[in-house]
Every structure is written in structure tokens, then in C-alpha cells.
Amino acid sequence: MNLRHLEYFIALAESEHMRLTAEQLNTSQPNISHAISMLEEELGAKLFEKKGRNIYLTRYGKLFYQHAVSGLQQLYTGKRLIQEMVDPQTGHIQLGFIYTMGSILAPQLTKDFLSIEENHKIQFNFSQGNSLDILELLKIDEIDIAICSKVAEDPSIQFNRLVQQEIVVVVPNKHPLADKDEVSLKVLTQEAFIYYNKQSGIRPYIDEVLAAQQIKPKIVFEAEEDHSILGFVGCDYGIAIMPDIPSISAYPVKKLQISDTLLPRYIYLATKKDRKMTPAVQRFYDYCQQSAQYLIEN
Known part of the structure; x- marks a missing residue:
């Protein structure tokens, strides 16, 4: 199955407009029509139907769209992972952190990490919220690493102590x-x-x-x-x-x-157990483990 054909199908399914889709993808309407015809021939089912000048997904098209979107996303993820494995000095890190960590620890860790020459090409995207929200983002693979509280034991999450908080x-x-x-x-x-x-x-x-x-x-x-x-x-x-x-x-x-002796309060570095970290994420994870407590104390 041709990936370009899948891209054309998804774009047309979302716009339901042949001309707009062609303009969006910088291609011609015949190219899109050909891609859809090839898919329909391979699947043995009509994916679109016309009503006047409008195009609509058939029930087969709606079903195929759900799987095509998730499947193509997985393929792109795989492509990105391979590219990052080939060149570990590049990549994206999706970092989530709780509000308290936004004042010093999260910005200082990322700034110092990026100041290291071999990390200059790595890019960060950030998410902030309470621990429950951040951990939920981790579970659905929206972020790679969470700096948060350990709300409860979770078999899908690996918690490692990062810093002790006064x-x-x-x-x-x-x-x-x-x-x-x-x-x-x-x-x-x-x-x-x-x-x-x-x-x-x-x-x-x-x-x-x-x-x-x-x-x-x-x-x-x-x-x-x-x-x-x-x-x-x-x-x-x-x-x-x-x-x-x-x-x-x-x-x-x-x-x-x-003045009382309190239970220690820890902030954790959380990752998803079944998700392999890319080299860039692993490098940042290791850096956090080595540097976080020093930043808090100094």
C-alpha cells in the first residue's frame, strides 16, 4: 500500500473537497483521483461517494480512515525514531512538568542541557499541569518524560527520584x-x-x-x-x-x-515503561539524574 496514496486519502477524507485537497497537497486533482482509485481497487470497496459537487466518505471509507490515520502516524513515528537513532545528536524531546518545577528546575535543566555542544540541535516541546494531567499525557505518549509527583503506584510508569523538595x-x-x-x-x-x-x-x-x-x-x-x-x-x-x-x-x-521532622517530599522523573527512549530522550534523562539535585541546592 502506497504511503502517498494514504496521505491523499486522509487529506481528502478530512476536507471532502477535491480542489482544496489538491491545493493543500500541492498536487493535481487527477493525481488524487488516481490515488483513491488505486486504494479502492486494492481494498475492493468504494471509499467515497459523490452527491452533486460534494464528496463524502462511505461507511467503508469511514472505517478505513480511522485505521489509516493511526497507522500512518505509527509509520511516521517509526521513521522519526530511526532517523534519531541514526543521528542521536538531533531529535525532539516532549517534556512535561508540574507547576512548581516551572520556576527553576525545568527551565534550568533544559537550558543547561542545550548549552552542551553535542545537544545544540535537539529541540524541546513543553507541557505544564498538575501531576495527574502530566502523567496522563505520558500514558498516551504525548510526552516522553514527566517531572512530577508520584501520585500513586502505576504498573505502566517508571518513577525515579529526582530531587527532594523542602x-x-x-x-x-x-x-x-x-x-x-x-x-x-x-x-x-x-x-x-x-x-x-x-x-x-x-x-x-x-x-x-x-x-x-x-x-x-x-x-x-x-x-x-x-x-x-x-x-x-x-x-x-x-x-x-x-x-x-x-x-x-x-x-x-x-x-x-x-520544626517537626517530616516525611521526605520527592519529585520524580517519570517515563513510560513500555516505550523505548530515543537517544536524545535518554541523554536528557541521564542528564537530569546527574544534575537536578545540584540545581535545587545551588
Whole structure:
């Protein structure tokens, strides 16, 4: 089956217009007609029907379209993988990361990685979201690597610890605790909490930390990402427990260290177990493992 014929078929199926398809593909209408005729002859079924000047997919055409699109995509993926294997200094890396990692770690890792001469030709595409969203993108092969929380064990995902993240308490600048630099979680029992919502990867960790102190938080607002948390704390809606990120200093809040011994909070490098990494992705993966903790500490 001719790949060019498949390309013509898919384009015509999506536009249902012979002239527009020919212009889009920079070819002639007879070429497209010939490609469709060859496919129909090979398949033994009509793929299109005409009604007046319009062209429509037949039921056979609709069925074939579904498989042709996915099949051609797999072939292109295979072609790209082979090309990247032949020349490992080129390629694309689809990187997903959680909001917290967008302030320093993700941009610094990619910038430093690309500064290495042998990586200059590698290109990145980025996706950002909460851990659940990022892991879903990983599962459906929309991204190659995720920097995220380990929300739960998943047999299809390989999690490797990347960095340990410090957790702090933030309070409004005019809060009674704002004159302190350190606090025990037990003194927060009666406080109103600005809390991460259930889609956030850090939510289970904070739940566990407070449960260990026998604290049931009084939640007045739930948010998905850090800046909303800081915004509401800065406006005196409540206090929050959150990662120690640089942007805390941009808000009218006071950061307090936690005097209690907490469970370690890790950020993970996640990949899909059954997906072979291209040389470019493998190179970046290895670089992250070697460099991430240094960047966090410095």
C-alpha cells in the first residue's frame, strides 16, 4: 500500500473537497483521483461517494480512515525514531512538568542541557499541569518524560527520584506567626488553610503530614497551583503548607521553616515503561539524574 496514496486519502477524507485537497497537497486533482482509485481497487470497496459537487466518505471509507490515520502516524513515528537513532545528536524531546518545577528546575535543566555542544540541535516541546494531567499525557505518549509527583503506584510508569523538595508554611505578613522564622505544625490546629485541590500531586503528601500530627485542616479554599495558593494567603484568607519555591518572596507572605521532622517530599522523573527512549530522550534523562539535585541546592 502506497504511503502517498494514504496521505491523499486522509487529506481528502478530512476536507471532502477535491480542489482544496489538491491545493493543500500541492498536487493535481487527477493525481488524487488516481490515488483513491488505486486504494479502492486494492481494498475492493468504494471509499467515497459523490452527491452533486460534494464528496463524502462511505461507511467503508469511514472505517478505513480511522485505521489509516493511526497507522500512518505509527509509520511516521517509526521513521522519526530511526532517523534519531541514526543521528542521536538531533531529535525532539516532549517534556512535561508540574507547576512548581516551572520556576527553576525545568527551565534550568533544559537550558543547561542545550548549552552542551553535542545537544545544540535537539529541540524541546513543553507541557505544564498538575501531576495527574502530566502523567496522563505520558500514558498516551504525548510526552516522553514527566517531572512530577508520584501520585500513586502505576504498573505502566517508571518513577525515579529526582530531587527532594523542602516544605514550608506560609502565612500573611500581618499574621501573629509572621514574627517567627520557624513553627511546629501543632500550633496550626485552629488555623484556616488554603489547600491544594485533589488533582494536585502534593495533596496526598500534605494530608499525610497533617494526619501524622493529628491535625484535621480547616480548609477555606482549594487551588490547583502554587501562585493561587500564595495569592489567597497574601490576601489573608488563611495559611498554607507548600513547597519552598522562589516566587514565595514575590507575595506579601512570610515563609516559616517547619520544626517537626517530616516525611521526605520527592519529585520524580517519570517515563513510560513500555516505550523505548530515543537517544536524545535518554541523554536528557541521564542528564537530569546527574544534575537536578545540584540545581535545587545551588
